[in-house]
Amino acid sequence: MSLMSEVGQKAFNLGVPIAVHMDVTYRCNERCVHCYLDHDDHGEMTTAEIKDALDQLAEAGVFFLTFSGGEVFMRRDFFEIVEHARHLMFNVKIKTNAVMIHEKEARRIRELGVDTIQISVYSHRPEVHDAITKLPHSFDRTIKAIRFLREQGLRVTIANVLMTVNSSDHSGVQKLAAELGVQYTLDPTITPMMDGDTSVLSLRIPGEELPEIFHNPALVGSQEEFCAPPKPPSEEDLEGYSCSAGHSFCYISPYGDVFPCVQFPLPTGNIRQRKFLDIWNFSPEMKEVRSIQAKDLTVCSSCSHVTSCTRCPGLAYVEGSMRGPSTADCEKSFYRTGVPTENMLRQGLSKPRTISGTTATLIQIRPIAVPA
Amino acid sequence: MPENCIYIARSSAIAARALAGEMMVMNSADSTFFTLNEVATAIFQAADGHTALRDIVRDQVCEQFDVDPEQAQADAEQFVAELSSHGILLVSSQPLSSEAP
Numbered sequence: 001m002s003l004m005s006e007v008g009q010k011a012f013n014l015g016v017p018i019a020v021h022m023d024v025t026y027r028c029n030e031r032c033v034h035c036y037l038d039h040d041d042h043g044e045m046t047t048a049e050i051k052d053a054l055d056q057l058a059e060a061g062v063f064f065l066t067f068s069g070g071e072v073f074m075r076r077d078f079f080e081i082v083e084h085a086r087h088l089m090f091n092v093k094i095k096t097n098a099v100m101i102h103e104k105e106a107r108r109i110r111e112l113g114v115d116t117i118q119i120s121v122y123s124h125r126p127e128v129h130d131a132i133t134k135l136p137h138s139f140d141r142t143i144k145a146i147r148f149l150r151e152q153g154l155r156v157t158i159a160n161v162l163m164t165v166n167s168s169d170h171s172g173v174q175k176l177a178a179e180l181g182v183q184y185t186l187d188p189t190i191t192p193m194m195d196g197d198t199s200v201l202s203l204r205i206p207g208e209e210l211p212e213i214f215h216n217p218a219l220v221g222s223q224e225e226f227c228a229p230p231k232p233p234s235e236e237d238l239e240g241y242s243c244s245a246g247h248s249f250c251y252i253s254p255y256g257d258v259f260p261c262v263q264f265p266l267p268t269g270n271i272r273q274r275k276f277l278d279i280w281n282f283s284p285e286m287k288e289v290r291s292i293q294a295k296d297l298t299v300c301s302s303c304s305h306v307t308s309c310t311r312c313p314g315l316a317y318v319e320g321s322m323r324g325p326s327t328a329d330c331e332k333s334f335y336r337t338g339v340p341t342e343n344m345l346r347q348g349l350s351k352p353r354t355i356s357g358t359t360a361t362l363i364q365i366r367p368i369a370v371p372a
Numbered sequence: 373m374p375e376n377c378i379y380i381a382r383s384s385a386i387a388a389r390a391l392a393g394e395m396m397v398m399n400s401a402d403s404t405f406f407t408l409n410e411v412a413t414a415i416f417q418a419a420d421g422h423t424a425l426r427d428i429v430r431d432q433v434c435e436q437f438d439v440d441p442e443q444a445q446a447d448a449e450q451f452v453a454e455l456s457s458h459g460i461l462l463v464s465s466q467p468l469s470s471e472a473p
Contacts, residue, residue: 003406058389090387
């Protein structure tokens, strides 16, 4: 186990929120076809409120802090926020589309000691990228920004969200990342929109195409390891927990709402009304998320994939129960290994149903009303 | 550089946070990651740039932990040299200020 993993496990065991993802705005200068956010400003936290929140997070033991959005640079005070975060000695990562980063901004990011900048690039073909972001010339601006950041010696990661309209472009983007000297990550997850609209799910790569991705060593590393059939779970495995959501990680929206994860729209409290540590330690919702062990899962506890599945409790919650299966992850487990999941077997399915037509009940991540 | 005039300050490039009494430290320049034990954490926290290392060892280490002063000074110097080589601590014969990001 690496030192980083050891520390992560220690924080998990102690219930310390070692990592927090904070969206500072939902406003954005791009209108990506797959985006799940409502870009209107419904009352974002002020600079002072965010600084106060950061003070509280530092006191709570948060070390890894990711700023995201929306587009973070839509906030004119963003550098002031990052400066405060770095003064508090957080390890800061920024997720951005980078179109507003020029030489001056790149230099400032380096001066502030930001650890990593993750940038969305959808295709190596400008016309495909721009068609997804709906912002003309966004590809050129983003790539130019990556070069500025690299000139400053900064660590950059290209995040390549794959969907139907760019599913064949991953190798081109990977090559582009290598040319630019940056890391590459791929994500085939498309999330329903915040207002419950599931139409964006039609952009999800059809399950039948997932094996091509999961069996590509350039994307997943050791295919033998990644696609290995699941091992039977031990008793210890069944005592285990799904992921770090609510245990050592949480998400804070631009409105101050605290959730177990960015993909887990269960409101647990608002830092405009309660102290962060009060929410983290005593929120009944957070405690419930924290209590769920593999053996408590209604279907997955008897699934052969239970120890290796990427089951997301947030997506399961969106589907109806945080203890239930996450269909998208059932699909991934099946197409990764070829072994049917318990969820499929119970429904008498030999292969997963297409997910794009789901009518799952969705709960919107939206601001909780705060008295003026 | 004589040991009695070493001043140490934390670099502005680092991130740090205490977890159950031990300090996690990461240098964003090269992503090196360390965890410091309680004694090292005490020295790291006292690295304000204008307190001499010998005073930190005397007031923070010998005062709080049951250690031999000479051994503590030698260990502290070795620890400072290692963290300095990774850009975590700045070392000078003159008082210096912790860099603001």
